[in-house]
Amino acid sequence: MAQTKYIFITGGVVSSLGKGIAAASIGALFEARGLKVSLNKLDPYINVDPGTMSPFQHGEVFVTNDGTETDLDLGHYERFVRFQATKKNNFTAGKVYEKVIQNERRGDYLGGTVQVIPHITDEIKRRIKEGAKGADIAIVEIGGTVGDIESQPFIESIRQMMLELPSSNTALAHLTLVPYIQVSEELKTKPTQHSVKELRSLGLQPDCLICRLEKELPHDEKKKIALFCSVDPKSVISMHDAETVYSIPLLLYAQGVDKILLKKLNLSKVKSPRLNDWKRVVDAKLNPKKKVSIAVVGKYVDLKDSYKSLNEALDHAGIVNLAKVDIQMIDAAKITKTNVSKLLKSFQAVLVPGGFGSRGIEGMIYACQFARENKLPYFGICLGMQIAIIEFSRNILKLKNANSTEFNTKTKHPVIGLVTEWKDASGKTEHRSERSDLGGTMRLGGQQCLIKKSSLSHKLYKKLTITERHRHRYEVNPEYKNELIAGGMDIVGTSFDGNLAEMIEIKNHPWFLGCQFHPEFTSNPRDGHPIFNDFIAKAIKIKR
Ligand code: GLN
Numbered sequence: 001m002a003q004t005k006y007i008f009i010t011g012g013v014v015s016s017l018g019k020g021i022a023a024a025s026i027g028a029l030f031e032a033r034g035l036k037v038s039l040n041k042l043d044p045y046i047n048v049d050p051g052t053m054s055p056f057q058h059g060e061v062f063v064t065n066d067g068t069e070t071d072l073d074l075g076h077y078e079r080f081v082r083f084q085a086t087k088k089n090n091f092t093a094g095k096v097y098e099k100v101i102q103n104e105r106r107g108d109y110l111g112g113t114v115q116v117i118p119h120i121t122d123e124i125k126r127r128i129k130e131g132a133k134g135a136d137i138a139i140v141e142i143g144g145t146v147g148d149i150e151s152q153p154f155i156e157s158i159r160q161m162m163l164e165l166p167s168s169n170t171a172l173a174h175l176t177l178v179p180y181i182q183v184s185e186e187l188k189t190k191p192t193q194h195s196v197k198e199l200r201s202l203g204l205q206p207d208c209l210i211c212r213l214e215k216e217l218p219h220d221e222k223k224k225i226a227l228f229c230s231v232d233p234k235s236v237i238s239m240h241d242a243e244t245v246y247s248i249p250l251l252l253y254a255q256g257v258d259k260i261l262l263k264k265l266n267l268s269k270v271k272s273p274r275l276n277d278w279k280r281v282v283d284a285k286l287n288p289k290k291k292v293s294i295a296v297v298g299k300y301v302d303l304k305d306s307y308k309s310l311n312e313a314l315d316h317a318g319i320v321n322l323a324k325v326d327i328q329m330i331d332a333a334k335i336t337k338t339n340v341s342k343l344l345k346s347f348q349a350v351l352v353p354g355g356f357g358s359r360g361i362e363g364m365i366y367a368c369q370f371a372r373e374n375k376l377p378y379f380g381i382c383l384g385m386q387i388a389i390i391e392f393s394r395n396i397l398k399l400k401n402a403n404s405t406e407f408n409t410k411t412k413h414p415v416i417g418l419v420t421e422w423k424d425a426s427g428k429t430e431h432r433s434e435r436s437d438l439g440g441t442m443r444l445g446g447q448q449c450l451i452k453k454s455s456l457s458h459k460l461y462k463k464l465t466i467t468e469r470h471r472h473r474y475e476v477n478p479e480y481k482n483e484l485i486a487g488g489m490d491i492v493g494t495s496f497d498g499n500l501a502e503m504i505e506i507k508n509h510p511w512f513l514g515c516q517f518h519p520e521f522t523s524n525p526r527d528g529h530p531i532f533n534d535f536i537a538k539a540i541k542i543k544r
Contacts (some may be wrong), residue, residue, distance in 0.1 A: 012195025013177040023141040024080035025248040029258040032273035038135035039077035044150035048094040060306030067445020089442035124157040174206035178213040181201030196229040288324035295347040297367040299360040301329040313523035317536035320528035332360030340366040349377035349539035352384030356406040377511035394503030449502040454490035460530040468517035476501035
């Protein structure tokens with residue numbers, strides 16, 4: 001297609017309605033019709049990027065292949081659409097202001113007064129267009145809710161774009177809440193009416209309203225909303241709670257969301273969608289043949305979203321194996337030497353995910369030791385791999401109090417430490433130190449890993465060179481490499497130059513694998529991920 005067409009997605013009434021899922025699902029429907037889709041998230045908060053935001057507050061930080069720390073919605077995008085997001089697909093108000101202020105300091109505005117309109121809005125529009133480049137359809141999700149003070153420049157920018165581009169190049173879908181009042185047993189359409197009124201007062205008229213509620217929105221309510229909000233009743237869509245998010249593309253398709261938007265975009269002639277993959281995924285998810293229970297020993301156990309991609313990846317592996325994966329989060333800080341076997345004995349496998357800071361580390365080490373000694377499948381991701389190295393060093397190599405310098409700077413055996421200087425594949429030298437900027441010093445994004453022939457990892461990936469995404473500061477200390485290998489810990493994956501350990505396996509263990517990267521970021525429901533798929537397949541076979 002010659003020109004990129006835009007679908008803007010705004011939200012009203014409250015946040016956390018699932019705008020990201022709606023955007024991703026609409027993307028999936030267009031992809032199924034053979035269109036090239038780009039998905040973009042605009043975050044109205046002032047942080048320059050979400051990299052330094054606590055997972056307790058903001059959910060997981062998703063990492064793109066090009067090494068950007070982004071909002072977790074980009075994870076939804078990549079799970080629903082075969083599209084690889086880059087740093088251009090997510091930006092915050094902070095980033096926009098940072099750029100405009102830089103321009104101003106440089107004198108780019110020739111002494112003019114720098115204002116929200118047009119300077120901030122111009123920068124927002126420039127970035128939206130940049131994220132859309134090369135796509136047939138660019139879906140642009142605006143974070144927050146309409147009426148928030150922070151989101152106004154973003155809403156204004158899309159108003160301008162809808163005015164400046166031909167009408168058939170843009171469409172707007174608005175997601176709102178239709179609450180059910182228990183005592184009067186009534187659905188209330190008023191919040192939706194108000195939110196659309198607010199949107200219209202900002203100069204925007206939605207082409208389609210996606211209503212969030214628990215049970216299907218009845219026809220009468222659709223008609224009422226349509227009348228009050230000036231849309232066709234057919235364009236009022238019920239996005240009610242579903243048993244799995246992966247059925248949302250099918251739910252939206254059944255109500256013709258893609259057709260409504262394609263009509264507005266003057267694209268009615270594109271081919272009909274192929275949705276067999278999604279039907280298979282939903283069928284496998286809703287009709288599992290087996291059950292498997294996995295202990296995830298981590299620290300951010302209270303907020304569901306802080307391990308979003310991880311939970312999804314385990315679920316995808318369940319879909320591939322036709323199994324229901326029962327994921328139990330166990331607070332590592334509560335695990336002690338004496339209670340570990342009691343806490344873990346009913347599980348078929350143990351996973352220690354990524355994390356930062358020293359809380360819960362000793363508990364993770366006990367959990368890892370338990371899995372190693374009891375021949376339970378153990379999967380260590382990033383911090384989880386470092387834990388495996390520490391455990392092995394302490395208990396097999398007898399390096400007393402071996403540790404990572406992240407948790408004990410004075411440890412006698414720093415088996416995990418900072419590699420202060422490292423050349424990446426492009427030849428660029430990266431520097432890291434204990435005191436450098438939190439945001440700036442991580443090994444981030446997709447990096448090549450060379451896999452040892454005939455290892456379990458080789459069997460799983462069926463490749464000798466892979467690319468997976470990193471987000472960490474510490475590494476296996478190369479000085480301990482030989483000792484680890486001699487003791488039976490195999491280093492089966494290394495960085496492109498052979499220097500850094502990227503994957504480990506224990507030879508005399510049925511399934512023990514650690515990786516310094518985060519494979520959960522590249523898993524999707526249609527294929528799963530080679531490591532997760534096999535981890536779950538192996539766990540299913542464990543009798544507890
Ligand atoms: N805290 C560890 C590091 O910085 C691990 C990070 C992670 O698990 N993502 O190296």
